[in-house]
Amino acid sequence: MLRRREAELAHVGRLGMLGEAVAEIAHEINQPLFSIHNFSQACLSELAKPAGGNQAEIVGWLERIRTASSRASQILRRITGFVRSGERSVIDCSVNDLLTDTLELISWRISRQRIDVDVRPAPPGLRFQVDRTQIQQVLMNLLLNACDAIEQSQPLGAGRIAIEANDTDGVIQFVVEDNGPGVPDDVRDRLFEPFVSTKQDGMGMGLAICRSIVERHGGKIAVVKDAGNGARFTVTIPKRPGQQAA
Ligand SMILES: Nc1ncnc2c1ncn2[C@@H]1O[C@H](COP(=O)(O)OP(=O)(O)O)[C@@H](O)[C@H]1O
Ligand SMILES: [Mg+2]
Structure with missing residues (x-):
């Protein structure tokens, strides 16, 4: 019982610490999302061209999209790992x-x-x-x-x-x-x-x-x-x- 209360307390404490950081974290995640938006826009415009556009260029942009999305999920993984439930696990x-x-x-x-x-x-x-x-x-x-x-x-x-x-x-x-x-x-x-x-x-x-x-x-x-x-x-x-x- 006490153990459970302590785990809960620690959990609430972690949420509090992140609360302070929320604006910063949102900004951090927003950067890769912004890149993803821009590069996909560029791909779509290129593909709309008569001959289907420049393929090498499109491949390059898709790779940038892939990198940016891994970056965003990496940031989220770091945070969700830290927020995880109050259960204790050694x-x-x-x-x-x-x-x-x-x-x-x-x-x-x-x-x-x-x-x-x-x-x-x-x-x-x-x-x-x-x-x-x-x-x-x-x-x-x-x-x-x-x-x-x-x-x-x-x-x-x-x-x-x-x-x-x-x-x-x-x-x-x-x-x-x-x-x-x-x-x-x-x-x-x-x-x-x-x-x-x-x-x-x-x-x-x-x-x-x-x-x-x-x-x-x-x-x-x-x-x-x-x-x-x-x-x-x-x-x-x-x-x-x-x-x-x-
Ligand atoms: N690095 C530090 N330098 C000076 N005082 C500190 C330091 N760390 C903690 N304290 C003192 O200990 C108090 C309790 O810290 P803490 O339990 O983290 O609560 P809080 O940060 O909410 O005040 C602080 O208010 C401060 O007076
Ligand atoms: Mg403190």
């Missing part, structure tokens, strides 16, 4: 692929704020067994919080985020760091509780959902004290379910 997956896909999901925000992202990937071939969508959601929450922090405090183009993945003693560790103002002292101890937010329109659910997902995986999430400038969050996840993170 699969074996690559740490670095997960990292890349997550960054891709928030690329609209990174480019809007012109943030410099320093990705320090895990050793190649590193894998773990997790609910991929949920771990993506954890990293996405941390990254979006970093973007919010940067937006509040840095001029456009001056934001920096470092994201790192490591293998430490059989446990996967992620570190997300930003050059925002850092975590406010008065909420530091309550960050992972639901409805704690210092943002005007903040729900305060992001980190609470992160903690519930991470703990469900036998892992830990923490904010590093005295991280210097900005904030630094760490997430540790055992490589296999049932293991406990130290």
Whole structure:
């Protein structure tokens, strides 16, 4: 029962995150659709010519249509994969692929704020067994919080985020760091509780959902004290379910 509620909560959280991105996603999908429209128009006009038009040209345009439609369905696949139901499903997956896909999901925000992202990937071939969508959601929450922090405090183009993945003693560790103002002292101890937010329109659910997902995986999430400038969050996840993170 509790498990089910948590899965539902995580699901709602993901929908919320995408809600923010809907305009961007629509724009992204609209580009290939626009190409498809134009190239098919061109094919039709060419075919209407007396001798059936220039075949080589038509073939070229049809190929452009094919590429554009794969692009559109690729974007949709990425999103539907992320939105998928609240059911929990543990699969074996690559740490670095997960990292890349997550960054891709928030690329609209990174480019809007012109943030410099320093990705320090895990050793190649590193894998773990997790609910991929949920771990993506954890990293996405941390990254979006970093973007919010940067937006509040840095001029456009001056934001920096470092994201790192490591293998430490059989446990996967992620570190997300930003050059925002850092975590406010008065909420530091309550960050992972639901409805704690210092943002005007903040729900305060992001980190609470992160903690519930991470703990469900036998892992830990923490904010590093005295991280210097900005904030630094760490997430540790055992490589296999049932293991406990130290
Ligand atoms: N990277 C960060 N830098 C500074 N403060 C942060 C950062 N991440 C989280 N916080 C603080 O933790 C609070 C809770 O975050 P979260 O649970 O994601 O809710 P929300 O983003 O809706 O406020 C934020 O309102 C903010 O005060
Ligand atoms: Mg948040």
